[in-house]
Amino acid sequence: MIEVTELTKIYGNTLAVDRVSFSVEKGRIVGFLGPNGAGKSTTMKMLACYIPPTSGGAKVAGHDIFHESLAVRQSLGYLPENVPLYPEMKVIEYLDFRGRLRGLDRQRRRERIDFVIGRCWLRDVVRKSIGHLSKGFRQRVGLADALLHNPPVLILDEPTVGLDPSQIIETRRLIKELGGEHTVMLSTHILPEVEAVCDDCVVIAGGKVVARGSPDELRQSRRMQARVLVECRGPAREVEVAMQRVSGVASVEIIAGGAQNGPCVVAALKPKDGYDVREEAARTVIQHGWPLREIRLEHATLEEFFVQVTAQQATRT
Amino acid sequence: MSRSVTIARRELASFFYSPIAYVAMALFLLLCGILFWDDFQPGQPVAMRTIFEWMVWVLVFVIPVLCMGLLAQEWSTGTFETLMTAPLSESDVVLGKFLGSLLFFVFMLAPTLLYVALLAMYGRPDLGPIFSGYVGILLVGGLFSAVGLFCSSLTRSQVVAAVTAVAVLFLITIVPWWAATRTPLAGFWRKVADQGVFTRYADFAKGIIDAGNVVFFVAVTGVFLFLTVKVVESRRWK
Numbered sequence: 001m002i003e004v005t006e007l008t009k010i011y012g013n014t015l016a017v018d019r020v021s022f023s024v025e026k027g028r029i030v031g032f033l034g035p036n037g038a039g040k041s042t043t044m045k046m047l048a049c050y051i052p053p054t055s056g057g058a059k060v061a062g063h064d065i066f067h068e069s070l071a072v073r074q075s076l077g078y079l080p081e082n083v084p085l086y087p088e089m090k091v092i093e094y095l096d097f098r099g100r101l102r103g104l105d106r107q108r109r110r111e112r113i114d115f116v117i118g119r120c121w122l123r124d125v126v127r128k129s130i131g132h133l134s135k136g137f138r139q140r141v142g143l144a145d146a147l148l149h150n151p152p153v154l155i156l157d158e159p160t161v162g163l164d165p166s167q168i169i170e171t172r173r174l175i176k177e178l179g180g181e182h183t184v185m186l187s188t189h190i191l192p193e194v195e196a197v198c199d200d201c202v203v204i205a206g207g208k209v210v211a212r213g214s215p216d217e218l219r220q221s222r223r224m225q226a227r228v229l230v231e232c233r234g235p236a237r238e239v240e241v242a243m244q245r246v247s248g249v250a251s252v253e254i255i256a257g258g259a260q261n262g263p264c265v266v267a268a269l270k271p272k273d274g275y276d277v278r279e280e281a282a283r284t285v286i287q288h289g290w291p292l293r294e295i296r297l298e299h300a301t302l303e304e305f306f307v308q309v310t311a312q313q314a315t316r317t
Numbered sequence: 318m319s320r321s322v323t324i325a326r327r328e329l330a331s332f333f334y335s336p337i338a339y340v341a342m343a344l345f346l347l348l349c350g351i352l353f354w355d356d357f358q359p360g361q362p363v364a365m366r367t368i369f370e371w372m373v374w375v376l377v378f379v380i381p382v383l384c385m386g387l388l389a390q391e392w393s394t395g396t397f398e399t400l401m402t403a404p405l406s407e408s409d410v411v412l413g414k415f416l417g418s419l420l421f422f423v424f425m426l427a428p429t430l431l432y433v434a435l436l437a438m439y440g441r442p443d444l445g446p447i448f449s450g451y452v453g454i455l456l457v458g459g460l461f462s463a464v465g466l467f468c469s470s471l472t473r474s475q476v477v478a479a480v481t482a483v484a485v486l487f488l489i490t491i492v493p494w495w496a497a498t499r500t501p502l503a504g505f506w507r508k509v510a511d512q513g514v515f516t517r518y519a520d521f522a523k524g525i526i527d528a529g530n531v532v533f534f535v536a537v538t539g540v541f542l543f544l545t546v547k548v549v550e551s552r553r554w555k
Binding site for chain 2: 045048049050051052070071073074076078080082083084085086087088089093097098100101102103142145
């Protein structure tokens with residue numbers, strides 16, 4: 001549904017997007033992840049035919065973004081970052097205006113407007129001016145607009161920014177429901193969002209694609225390991241040495257505590273593949289007579305993965 | 318074309334939401350009323366020559382204010398992105414905005430028909446020159462709107478757009494006419510002034526609809542609209 005090949009954008013001397021390639025199959029929800037300024041919005045703007053690429057190309061719903069831009073825009077619902085809207089218009093007027101621009105006839109316009117108003121929980125505000133709406137409602141108006149012509153592809157640039165927690169959950173649920181029928185691409189830098197909503201992710205940093213796969217695959221990728229956190233009351237140096245002797249431990253790092261923070265320390269143990277070091281670590285702590293406060297297995301999070309890959313990218317460039 | 322009409326409708330509606338449009342409209346009608354005072358005196362010919370001749374001067378200031386937001390506001394609020402990701406072309410947008418502002422101008426002009434009615438009540442006006450005067454003022458309004466739209470496409474700031482448009486309109490309307498009478502190069506400036514907006518418009522006010530003048534206004538309007546389309550297209554490449 002979306003096919004991106006070697007897409008590149010250069011602004012003056014800045015390389016914003018550097019030969020990005022990926023593809024999205026029909027009905028999938030893809031998270032486009034990356035730190036601020038990684039090139040997420042620029043890529044999405046190019047896919048939405050708002051800015052032309054410097055080189056490379058892309059196809060959305062089978063149409064080339066450069067040569068068939070009108071056809072692409074007809075089959076695309078796009079929610080720009082910050083959702084710019086006309087503040088003086090009423091919600092219903094705005095949706096009607098957008099429906100006309102997309103060439104929907106009167107009958108179809110009425111049906112679709114009614115549908116998206118219900119779908120995006122706008123029933124209570126249809127007669128209000130957009131300028132008087134809260135950020136959350138404006139976001140929903142933008143989303144309603146993107147869904148208006150029932151496009152096969154949706155591109156949503158940070159759809160949950162600025163919403164309150166319950167709105168975030170509602171919006172995520174809505175996006176999840178849209179998958180299957182629509183192909184959705186959404187950008188975010190909020191990782192739990194990706195885990196909650198997306199089937200696949202594309203991680204981008206410094207304008208390059210640095211990783212791809214489902215959230216599970218990324219978490220399990222080679223770099224990522226679970227670790228065991230041991231918190232006890234004892235001298236930092238000695239705890240570190242003792243933990244290193246526990247069989248199956250690859251490395252130890254004191255991540256909190258130590259001399260200046262009083263006698264409590266937290267040691268992070270990286271186990272070798274296939275070892276569960278918890279029981280022996282606990283025994284060791286008790287043998288040394290250090291009171292044990294907590295021991296727990298910490299699963300790798302997407303956060304860490306994200307920090308790792310983006311940090312690597314930063315040092316490389 | 319239907320998309321231009323959609324844009325024009327939205328633009329027209331947004332004029333009626335904007336306080337600046339009402340202020341400009343009130344100012345325009347007030348000045349027209351004062352000008353009409355001169356025409357509507359005992360012993361004066363039953364015509365609207367004064368009001369038509371001076372209306373252009375008023376429009377040099379009023380139309381840039383009306384048109385300043387047409388595109389500058391889209392740039393500054395970012396709504397242009399939403400607009401251009403709908404399936405429509407730059408020329409649809411420019412044409413639509415032009416038609417919208419021209420329609421608003423027609424609304425603004427409509428109350429002056431009252432003066433025609435007043436003249437008809439108290440005398441027997443010659444309707445020919447009045448009709449040609451309206452044709453002329455509509456053509457001038459179109460040209461000025463195109464200039465205003467063009468200036469609005471150049472910047473994000475509505476103030477800059479308005480000031481630029483006033484400057485351009487001064488240059489093509491008033492400067493040659495003024496220079497023709499007051500500067501050493503009067504002969505040269507008179508030739509320029511003959512091609513300028515004011516002289517050509519004065520013919521309409523006198524009751525002459527000259528094909529050359531009509532072509533002049535339509536063509537220059539077209540040139541400014543074309544330039545606006547080019548500016549709008551080029552902004553996306555930056």
